[in-house]
Amino acid sequence: MTFDEDELLPLSGVQHLVFCERQAALIHTEGAWADNALTVEGSYRHRRVHDAAPRRERRGDVIVVRGLSLRSFEFGLSGAADVVEFRLLADHDRPGQSGGPPRGVRLPNASGLWGPFPVEYKRGRPKAHRADEVQLCAQALCLEEMLGVHIAAGALFYGKEQRRVPVEFEPELRALTRAAAYRLHELVENGETPAAAKGKKCRSCSLAAVCVPEAMSRRCSAKRFVAAEINRCLCLESDRF
Numbered sequence: 001m002t003f004d005e006d007e008l009l010p011l012s013g014v015q016h017l018v019f020c021e022r023q024a025a026l027i028h029t030e031g032a033w034a035d036n037a038l039t040v041e042g043s044y045r046h047r048r049v050h051d052a053a054p055r056r057e058r059r060g061d062v063i064v065v066r067g068l069s070l071r072s073f074e075f076g077l078s079g080a081a082d083v084v085e086f087r088l089l090a091d092h093d094r095p096g097q098s099g100g101p102p103r104g105v106r107l108p109n110a111s112g113l114w115g116p117f118p119v120e121y122k123r124g125r126p127k128a129h130r131a132d133e134v135q136l137c138a139q140a141l142c143l144e145e146m147l148g149v150h151i152a153a154g155a156l157f158y159g160k161e162q163r164r165v166p167v168e169f170e171p172e173l174r175a176l177t178r179a180a181a182y183r184l185h186e187l188v189e190n191g192e193t194p195a196a197a198k199g200k201k202c203r204s205c206s207l208a209a210v211c212v213p214e215a216m217s218r219r220c221s222a223k224r225f226v227a228a229e230i231n232r233c234l235c236l237e238s239d240r241f
């Protein structure tokens with residue numbers, strides 16, 4: 001399956017989808033977005049990564065590129081990477097010597113082959129769910145398609161702990177990411193908003209006020225809920241006259 005340019009959905013959508021299908025639908029189908037303290041802090045960290053540092057810099061055998069545009073027609077996703085580190089490959093990693101697809105690319109004004117290693121900045125701490133890993137893996141899938149290379153690993157940087165967590169793009173994570181991308185497209189194409197499944201995740205969800213998980217346990221869109229609420233209030237008002 002391949003997607004056209006105008007069918008591409010934001011890369012962040014796969015993260016929303018793995019966190020909560022309803023949240024993904026509210027954002028990507030219904031266009032709802034609400035900031036909470038967590039998303040504001042997250043945006044601030046992303047801005048710092050993109051604005052405060054040069055777009056490209058070399059640190060020894062690593063070339064750091066910030067804000068690289070990404071897209072995949074196979075998975076129907078587009079967006080930007082916080083950071084992609086291109087690491088100078090050793091001789092045994094060069095094409096034709098290790099077997100399989102190439103692991104590195106040539107870069108302007110730099111000799112040798114460079115292996116891409118995506119790094120995504122996150123607020124908070126590592127989480128029990130795999131949403132962050134899926135978002136990073138989606139970036140790797142985009143890079144693989146764009147550059148024609150295989151990427152074995154990347155890293156998530158967590159602000160609260162100020163540390164990197166390595167992420168290996170193993171087959172199970174790739175399959176989860178692929179499934180999340182296709183499911184996101186299915187939801188958007190069908191205009192479907194799954195019912196709320198209230199849980200621990202709702203406590204950190206920026207859309208809790210829009211979603212109203214207590215009230216939205218039936219399959220119902222937030223727009224329909226708001227319309228019903230407005231009708232209910234209008235009826236109450238008219239009863240007074």
Ligand code: SF4
Nearest residue numbers: 020023202205208211
């Ligand atoms: S409040 Fe809960 S059910 Fe509703 S979108 Fe957020 S995480 Fe999903």
